[in-house]
Amino acid sequence: MQEQLQRNNLAMVFGVDKIPSDTQLREILDWQEPEGVGGVFREVVRRLQRSKLLERYRYLPQGLLITMDGSEYFNSEKVHCRRCLKRTKSDGAIEYYHQFVQPAIINPELRQVLPLAPQFIHKQDGATKQDCETNAGKRLVAALRSEHPQLKAVLVGDSLYSTQPFIATITAHRFSYLLVAKPDDHKHLFQDIEGMRRGGMLQRLERIQAKGKRYVYEWVNQTALGAQPDSPLVNFVQLTISEATGRVTYRCSWVSDIPIEVQTVEKLVRAARGRWKIENEGFNTLKNQGYHLEHNFGHGHRGLSEILFLLNLLAFLVHQIQELVDRLYQEARGRFSSRAEFWNVIRGSFRVLLYDCWDEVLARITGPPTPAFPENWPHP
Numbered sequence: 472m473q474e475q476l477q478r479n480n481l482a483m484v485f486g487v488d489k490i491p492s493d494t495q496l497r498e499i500l501d502w503q504e505p506e507g508v509g510g511v512f513r514e515v516v517r518r519l520q521r522s523k524l525l526e527r528y529r530y531l532p533q534g535l536l537i538t539m540d541g542s543e544y545f546n547s548e549k550v551h552c553r554r555c556l557k558r559t560k561s562d563g564a565i566e567y568y569h570q571f572v573q574p575a576i577i578n579p580e581l582r583q584v585l586p587l588a589p590q591f592i593h594k595q596d597g598a599t600k601q602d603c604e605t606n607a608g609k610r611l612v613a614a615l616r617s618e619h620p621q622l623k624a625v626l627v628g629d630s631l632y633s634t635q636p637f638i639a640t641i642t643a644h645r646f647s648y649l650l651v652a653k654p655d656d657h658k659h660l661f662q663d664i665e666g667m668r669r670g671g672m673l674q675r676l677e678r679i680q681a682k683g684k685r686y687v688y689e690w691v692n693q694t695a696l697g698a699q700p701d702s703p704l705v706n707f708v709q710l711t712i713s714e715a716t717g718r719v720t721y722r723c724s725w726v727s728d729i730p731i732e733v734q735t736v737e738k739l740v741r742a743a744r745g746r747w748k749i750e751n752e753g754f755n756t757l758k759n760q761g762y763h764l765e766h767n768f769g770h771g772h773r774g775l776s777e778i779l780f781l782l783n784l785l786a787f788l789v790h791q792i793q794e795l796v797d798r799l800y801q802e803a804r805g806r807f808s809s810r811a812e813f814w815n816v817i818r819g820s821f822r823v824l825l826y827d828c829w830d831e832v833l834a835r836i837t838g839p840p841t842p843a844f845p846e847n848w849p850h851p
Contacts, residue, residue: 472825480821484829493769500778501771508781509588513618515788516587524796528578528585533647533729534623536577536742537587538749539611539632541604544758544780545569550770554593554777556603569776572607574615575753577627579745583791584752586784590614591777608632609640616644625649625729627746630656633726635696638703642728649727649743652707659698660726664707667691676733683715688740690731706731710740757787761811803833 473479473490481487491499519525528535551557551567558566570592576585590611592603612626625647626632632641633650641648654661667673668689678686690708705726712721725743757764768779793800807813817832826832 476825478825480826484826484832497769497771497775500769501773501775503774503778505591505774505777505781508778508785511785512586512588512788515792516585516619519585519792524792525576527581527795528576530578530580530745531625531729531738531742533625535625536579536649536745537574537615537624537626538577538584538746539572539574539608539626539628540746540749540754541570541572541592541607541631542754543568543570544764545767545770545776547767550767552770552772552774552776554591554774556592556594569780570603571780572604572611573749573753574611575749577745577748579741579748581795582752583794584748585791586753586788588614588618588781589784604631605634605637608637612640612644612646616646625742627743629746633657633696635699635702638696638705642703647728649725649729649739651743651746652724652726654724657696660694660696660707661724663694664691664709664724667694674731674733676736678737684720685713685715687711687713688736690736692731696726708736708740708743710744756810757783760809761814762787799830799833799837803836806836 479490481490516525525535530536546566546568548564548566554569555567556570558568560566571589572592573589574587576587590607592607608628608631615622615624626641627649628651630651630653632638632648633652633656638648638650652660664673673689673691676688678688680686688708688710690706692706693704694707695702696705706729707724707726708731709722709724711719713719723744725740727739727743729739731739754764756762762783764780764783767776768783770776794804804810804813807816816836820832820835824835826835
């Protein structure tokens with residue numbers, strides 16, 4: 472189109488004046504620092520605050536729910552860069568990989584998640600996965616407070632984060648927390664809980680849901696997380712779900728600094744269980760529904776892999792916002808059963824049609840122009 476018409480969709484729709492070659496694009500991006508792209512996430516959040524859209528995500532009075540979870544997006548035995556982590560496989564082969572800790576704003580009642588700037592895990596973070604993710608998580612907490620000094624938020628995470636040092640990091644940065652607690656990781660805590668259960672000291676609420684499912688909530692406020700004298704006092708809650716036959720199908724426990732009461736326990740637990748949204752609506756969508764997050768778009772020698780990851784994540788963030796507020800986008804997206812199909816149609820149309828703007832792209836998908844064909848179109 473550029474050669475024949477001196478126009479192209481990158482310029483018309485997205486304002487790209489000059490199209491760089493793949494090689495030039497990768498060489499330029501390889502020397503950029505991820506923090507530069509991370510600033511775009513910060514600006515998007517500020518605009519969401521000014522537009523009051525973030526108010527739709529306020530589920531608890533203590534602040535927005537921000538989930539944190541670690542994941543991996545690249546591994547190879549051959550391709551690697553200076554920022555790759557590496558591990559030795561059982562057959563002795565060296566595998567190179569990239570990991571990150573991803574925060575996202577969620578609301579259990581909304582399908583859309585809003586990813587924030589991640590923290591990449593690098594070699595200096597530790598020798599084991601747990602050390603790596605924990606140290607990157609601490610950097611993430613500090614970065615969130617630095618970028619959003621007045622933000623009220625509840626950090627939601629798995630058992631990896633429910634330790635005394637990490638909780639101290641969270642509270643030092645003026646966040647609340649809602650973290651998974653597992654018996655194997657918190658033996659002293661669960662011994663105390665079992666003793667209180669036998670002594671009838673736990674508060675308890677039972678609900679019968681559809682098909683006879685029984686939801687049992689048990690909780691206690693202000694109990695020690697560990698056996699150490701300086702161990703923080705936490706509020707503990709456990710949910711057990713069983714079928715009408717009595718078979719237990721789900722059990723999970725959490726610790727928090729938020730006081731637990733009979734009027735609030737169900738909502739607090741629902742907020743805690745919302746942590747899975749970052750896996751289901753976040754990582755799963757990015758990896759399996761058209762974004763190809765695990766595909767190696769270009770690895771480079773320095774920072775290319777991380778920059779391309781951030782650009783992919785930014786695209787996902789913009790699409791999530793469009794799903795929330797853009798009626799034309801919602802109507803166009805609603806015509807397709809999957810995201811992959813939706814984007815494939817747009818990608819294919821870019822090869823054969825020239826658009827004036829993004830709204831025209833969505834309008835063409837929603838329905839053909841009227842009339843669909845000229846009046847003098849030959850009939851069969």
